[in-house]
Amino acid sequence: DIQMTQSPSSLSASVGDRVIITCRASQGISNDLAWYQQKPGKVPKVLIYAASTLQSGVPSRFSGSGSGTHFTLTVSSLQPEDVATYYCQRYNSDPLTFGGGTKVEIK
Amino acid sequence: QVHLQESGPGLVKPSETLSLTCIVSGGSISSGSYYWGWIRQPPGKGLEWLGSIFYSGSTFYNASLKSRVTISVDTSKNQFSLRLSSVTAADMAIYYCARHEAWGLRYFDYWGQGTLVTVSS
Numbered sequence: 001d002i003q004m005t006q007s008p009s010s011l012s013a014s015v016g017d018r019v020i021i022t023c024r025a026s027q028g029i030s031n032d033l034a035w036y037q038q039k040p041g042k043v044p045k046v047l048i049y050a051a052s053t054l055q056s057g058v059p060s061r062f063s064g065s066g067s068g069t070h071f072t073l074t075v076s077s078l079q080p081e082d083v084a085t086y087y088c089q090r091y092n093s094d095p096l097t098f099g100g101g102t103k104v105e106i107k
Numbered sequence: 108q109v110h111l112q113e114s115g116p117g118l119v120k121p122s123e124t125l126s127l128t129c130i131v132s133g134g135s136i137s138s139g140s141y142y143w144g145w146i147r148q149p150p151g152k153g154l155e156w157l158g159s160i161f162y163s164g165s166t167f168y169n170a171s172l173k174s175r176v177t178i179s180v181d182t183s184k185n186q187f188s189l190r191l192s193s194v195t196a197a198d199m200a201i202y203y204c205a206r207h208e209a210w211g212l213r214y215f216d217y218w219g220q221g222t223l224v225t226v227s228s
Contacts (some may be wrong), residue, residue, distance in 0.1 A: 001170075034214035036154075043203065043221060044154065049214045087154055091213035095169040096144075099153040 004090055006099035012107045019075040021102045023064045023088035028068045035064055035073045038101075039084045047086075048073065064078035080106055109134040111204050111219035118225050119198075125191040125224055129204030130184070137162040137182045142209050145178060145189045147200040148221075155200075160187055161209060199226045 003026040010076050023033065031051035036044040046055045048064035051071055061076045062087055083106055088099040115127035129143065136143060144159035158168035160178045168176050172191070180187040191198060201223050205215040 032213075036215075043218045044215070045218075046214055046216055049212055051212045055216075089154075089214060091207070094167055095171070096156040096159075096207075096213060098156070 001095060002029060002090060002093065002097065004088055004097050004099040004101050006086075006088060008102060009100065010105070012105045013078050014107045015078055015080060017078045019078050019082075019104060021073040021086055021104075023071045023073070023099050025067075025069045025071075025090060029060045029090045029092040031067045032090055033064075033066070033071050034091065036087045036089065036098075037082075037084045038087065039051075044087065070099040074106075076102070078106070109206065109217045111206065113202060113204050113216055113219045113222040115222060115224070117223060118227060119194050120228050121195055121226055122193055125189070125194050125198065125226075126202075127189045127202055127222065128186055129188070129219055130186045131206075132185070135148070136180065136185045136187065140209055141181045141206050142213070144215065145205060145206050146203045146205055146215070146218075147198075148203070149197075149200040152200075157189065157191075159207065160161075169182075178196070194226050196226050198224070200224060 007022045033051045035048040038044040052064045063074045074104045085101045085103045110132045119125045142159040142205045145157040163203045175192045177190040201221040203221045205218040207213045
């Protein structure tokens with residue numbers, strides 16, 4: 001199975017900072033990748049699909065890039081409401097697989 | 108707006124079978140464009156996809172769970188169900204039902220609120 005590795009596992013940043021989260025696939029997955037945000041105690045919510053397409057209603061400070069094995073989720077200006085755990089998910093083949101998550105906190 | 112709602116026992120004994128149902132509203136499970144899946148999240152841990160089903164009954168599962176998972180669909184009730192046999196403490200988790208496209212963009216766009224299942228005698 002293709003494994004998804006996220007880094008870092010956690011980070012602390014200041015309001016207004018640019019935050020970058022990385023997701024690496026053990027084999028190429030084209031652009032078949034989504035990013036989710038899960039706030040504490042809440043349901044995961046999709047932010048980005050097809051590696052770089054913003055889901056409707058998601059703030060434009062979120063962006064995604066990458067293809068093949070290396071992907072990034074960028075928050076251009078971190079806001080207090082962005083405190084959450086972020087997950088990547090590949091869907092190029094079965095099994096549908098999530099990364100281990102990146103917990104984002106405010107410094 | 109599609110809405111998904113999980114239901115089922117919150118407590119299951121070790122070695123028994125976990126059974127959950129997801130009721131779909133605001134859209135037909137038989138639309139033909141989507142698969143309907145189950146995802147779980149142990150307390151404080153990450154997300155694990157268990158399997159998905161099409162309205163026709165076609166399924167695909169996470170092989171890591173071997174043959175313990177069965178997903179079924181009842182189009183007349185607009186719902187689908189999960190059965191996980193021989194549960195252990197490791198199966199304690201929040202169980203979510205969710206939807207993804209049938210082909211191509213298989214990310215989960217609508218999720219249920221999740222239901223916590225505890226495994227304990």
